[in-house]
Amino acid sequence: MSLVFQSLVLGVLMGGLYALLAAGLTLYFGVMRVVMIAHSAFLVLAAYLAWTFTVHTGLDPMLSLLVTVPLFFALGVAVQRLLVARLRPATLTMMSVLLTFAVALVVEGLLGFVFSGTHRRIPLSYSGARLELFGASVALVKLIAFGLAVVTLAGLHVLLKVTRFGQALRATMQHREAARLLGVDTDRVAGFGFGLGLATAAVGGTALALDSTIYPSLHWHWIGPLMAIIVVGGLGSVAGAAVAALVLGVGQNLLQLPLGTTWAQTFFYAALFLTLILRPQGFFGGRLAQRF
Amino acid sequence: MDLARRMRIGALGAVAALLVGGCFGGRPAEGGSGGDGPIRIGVSLPLTGDFSEPGKGVQRGYEAWAKHVNENGGLLGRQVELTVLDDQSNADRVAADYERLINSDRVDLVFGPFSTRLVIPAAQVARDYGFLFVEPAGAAAEVFEQGFENLFYAAPAVAQDHYDHLAEAIIAMPEATRPRTAAYAAMDDPFAQGTANGLKEKLAEAGIRTVVDEVYPPNTTDFGSIAAKIADSRADVVVGGTQYQDAVNLIVALRQLGYQPKLAAFSTAPTNPEFPAAIGAQTEGILSPTGYTPEADYPSNNEFVDFYTREHNTAPTEDEANAWTTGQVVAAAVNAAGCADPSPECQRKLIDWLHGNEVQTVVGPLKWDAVGRPQGAHLIQQYVGGEIRIVLPADAEEAELVYPKPAW
Numbered sequence: 001m002s003l004v005f006q007s008l009v010l011g012v013l014m015g016g017l018y019a020l021l022a023a024g025l026t027l028y029f030g031v032m033r034v035v036m037i038a039h040s041a042f043l044v045l046a047a048y049l050a051w052t053f054t055v056h057t058g059l060d061p062m063l064s065l066l067v068t069v070p071l072f073f074a075l076g077v078a079v080q081r082l083l084v085a086r087l088r089p090a091t092l093t094m095m096s097v098l099l100t101f102a103v104a105l106v107v108e109g110l111l112g113f114v115f116s117g118t119h120r121r122i123p124l125s126y127s128g129a130r131l132e133l134f135g136a137s138v139a140l141v142k143l144i145a146f147g148l149a150v151v152t153l154a155g156l157h158v159l160l161k162v163t164r165f166g167q168a169l170r171a172t173m174q175h176r177e178a179a180r181l182l183g184v185d186t187d188r189v190a191g192f193g194f195g196l197g198l199a200t201a202a203v204g205g206t207a208l209a210l211d212s213t214i215y216p217s218l219h220w221h222w223i224g225p226l227m228a229i230i231v232v233g234g235l236g237s238v239a240g241a242a243v244a245a246l247v248l249g250v251g252q253n254l255l256q257l258p259l260g261t262t263w264a265q266t267f268f269y270a271a272l273f274l275t276l277i278l279r280p281q282g283f284f285g286g287r288l289a290q291r292f
Numbered sequence: 293m294d295l296a297r298r299m300r301i302g303a304l305g306a307v308a309a310l311l312v313g314g315c316f317g318g319r320p321a322e323g324g325s326g327g328d329g330p331i332r333i334g335v336s337l338p339l340t341g342d343f344s345e346p347g348k349g350v351q352r353g354y355e356a357w358a359k360h361v362n363e364n365g366g367l368l369g370r371q372v373e374l375t376v377l378d379d380q381s382n383a384d385r386v387a388a389d390y391e392r393l394i395n396s397d398r399v400d401l402v403f404g405p406f407s408t409r410l411v412i413p414a415a416q417v418a419r420d421y422g423f424l425f426v427e428p429a430g431a432a433a434e435v436f437e438q439g440f441e442n443l444f445y446a447a448p449a450v451a452q453d454h455y456d457h458l459a460e461a462i463i464a465m466p467e468a469t470r471p472r473t474a475a476y477a478a479m480d481d482p483f484a485q486g487t488a489n490g491l492k493e494k495l496a497e498a499g500i501r502t503v504v505d506e507v508y509p510p511n512t513t514d515f516g517s518i519a520a521k522i523a524d525s526r527a528d529v530v531v532g533g534t535q536y537q538d539a540v541n542l543i544v545a546l547r548q549l550g551y552q553p554k555l556a557a558f559s560t561a562p563t564n565p566e567f568p569a570a571i572g573a574q575t576e577g578i579l580s581p582t583g584y585t586p587e588a589d590y591p592s593n594n595e596f597v598d599f600y601t602r603e604h605n606t607a608p609t610e611d612e613a614n615a616w617t618t619g620q621v622v623a624a625a626v627n628a629a630g631c632a633d634p635s636p637e638c639q640r641k642l643i644d645w646l647h648g649n650e651v652q653t654v655v656g657p658l659k660w661d662a663v664g665r666p667q668g669a670h671l672i673q674q675y676v677g678g679e680i681r682i683v684l685p686a687d688a689e690e691a692e693l694v695y696p697k698p699a700w
Contacts, residue, residue, distance in 0.1 A: 120570070130548050130549070213537035213570065215537065221513055
């Protein structure tokens with residue numbers, strides 16, 4: 001019983017991290033129908049920047065967010081303006097897969113060049129620290145990552161629902177031409193939307209680096225599960241992705257008990273196939289994905 | 293002529309040049325060199341891709357060995373010359389590389405690549421041409437189940453036997469303190485799994501109960517669930533059949549669950565210099581098998597460590613040592629047989645000599661069974677007082693085995 005409860009706790013914590021890592025992907029797709037294969041490469045880049053920051057300054061990796069979040073926002077705007085915006089609208093979704101695949105390879109290559117292939121881990125005094133919760137252990141680093149996920153996703157939600165920029169972004173998501181007719185500068189909004197997505201990668205990468213060993217090719221392990229999450233959740237829906245991430249994270253952790261690690265890994269893809277067969281628009285996305 | 297047109301013609305010219313270069317630019321075959329020319333040794337290594345880090349280590353070892361031989365009068369009075377190709381860690385490519393080395397480059401001898409997955413296809417090619425195949429890194433059981441009689445593994449022990457000294461030490465403990473249960477987690481990789489399985493079989497036979505036995509795919513990065521199972525079992529011993537990141541992530545996940553084993557052993561990772569940087573002070577008491585230590589007091593080892601340290605300003609690791617050992621083994625056969633050419637007669641003489649003799653190397657004296665398994669065991673290291681020291685076997689120990697291990 002205690003093992004099941006422990007796995008449940010681990011699953012919830014992991015689901016939170018998944019939700020944070022996948023948040024950017026839903027934004028890119030929602031705003032511009034862009035499938036961003038390089039998202040996880042940027043997560044690893046942020047993780048390396050956090051590692052470098054801590055190793056050189058001895059300060060907590062969370063402080064690196066002060067630099068990486070604005071940096072990644074600017075980088076996202078640049079990637080959208082200089083690369084993605086040049087793709088022809090008719091073939092945008094397909095071509096964005098190729099383009100961002102290339103970006104992922106470039107980022108990975110640069111990471112290998114600058115940091116070498118050596119596996120790294122941020123040395124943290126509290127890496128093994130834990131709290132007791134009804135007999136289950138909750139690792140402090142996992143709790144911090146979960147907290148970052150909650151804060152970031154809540155911030156994103158408020159930004160999208162309450163601010164004028166959020167309204168413009170949602171209008172652009174829903175109908176680009178109509179938004180333009182109403183005076184929304186959709187090019188600018190698209191750039192900022194992309195920047196926002198990449199800014200979440202800065203937060204996600206730092207959260208990831210708190211509790212994992214990082215290396216340049218790590219991003220290939222992440223992109224598959226993250227893509228599965230946003231399809232199951234409904235392409236373009238931040239809340240849908242968050243719910244899907246929690247469900248898949250908990251499901252995978254619980255399934256590991258009877259099935260072992262190898263078969264539990266297929267859970268994401270089984271969920272992906274079932275979603276595509278039974279409800280191709282995803283469970284929360286609805287209208288947007290149907291059009292795609 | 294406008295620019296676009298000029299560029300198009302330029303591109304056409306470049307393509308033509310590449311084609312011609314590809315057809316006729318290859319190195320002219322020099323023919324099986326007997327005589328006084330250099331002895332040419334062909335090798336394919338994973339210099340890029342998954343195994344690039346250890347692959348480069350092996351390359352450094354081979355190059356250091358060749359330089360050392362050449363500075364000391366060569367082999368049979370001839371200089372040695374290495375031809376190194378990059379197989380990109382790809383099993384299809386490694387076979388093609390050895391085809392090329394033997395057939396079109398016409399090398400006199402070949403050395404093996406890195407890792408089980410590449411050694412098997414490469415050894416297949418070498419066997420087809422009757423070549424001697426000494427390899428620095430292919431320790432998994434599969435390597436020796438293919439019926440290769442031209443293959444020799446140039447290291448002290450196969451994966452299954454890496455923990456032999458530890459198994460003996462545990463079994464010899466007095467009943468009262470001896471561990472009763474053990475948990476195993478191994479990567480689904482022939483080498484990593486082989487090390488854990490070897491220890492599991494021996495301990496199970498001695499009555500130490502297996503309470504967790506997990507196998508995970510190589511791409512696993514989250515070890516929360518596996519750690520939860522191990523922690524829940526409260527096993528006295530935890531054994532990881534690991535490479536690198538999996539060991540580090542598993543150890544941290546175990547600590548996060550408050551699990552404290554009496555003994556913890558992991559393959560490969562603890563010998564990596566990055567390991568203490570990742571784990572910190574909690575490395576204390578962690579055990580690991582190793583096939584090599586620069587401190588070992590074999591005569592040729594002192595020479596190797598001095599030479600290598602002079603060249604690279606750092607002591608050699610296991611990868612460099614195994615490569616150097618490969619060179620030593622082939623050189624011993626060549627000196628005894630008095631030949632080094634690709635002819636089947638000469639290669640046969642080399643193979644036969646190695647089947648019947650022992651070779652003194654930097655990892656100690658080596659001899660092999662009929663399919664090339666070395667007949668030794670690995671040293672067991674432990675982090676004691678913040679440093680990694682040899683604790684087993686007793687005749688090689690630098691520090692005493694710490695049991696039970698301190699809390700991590």
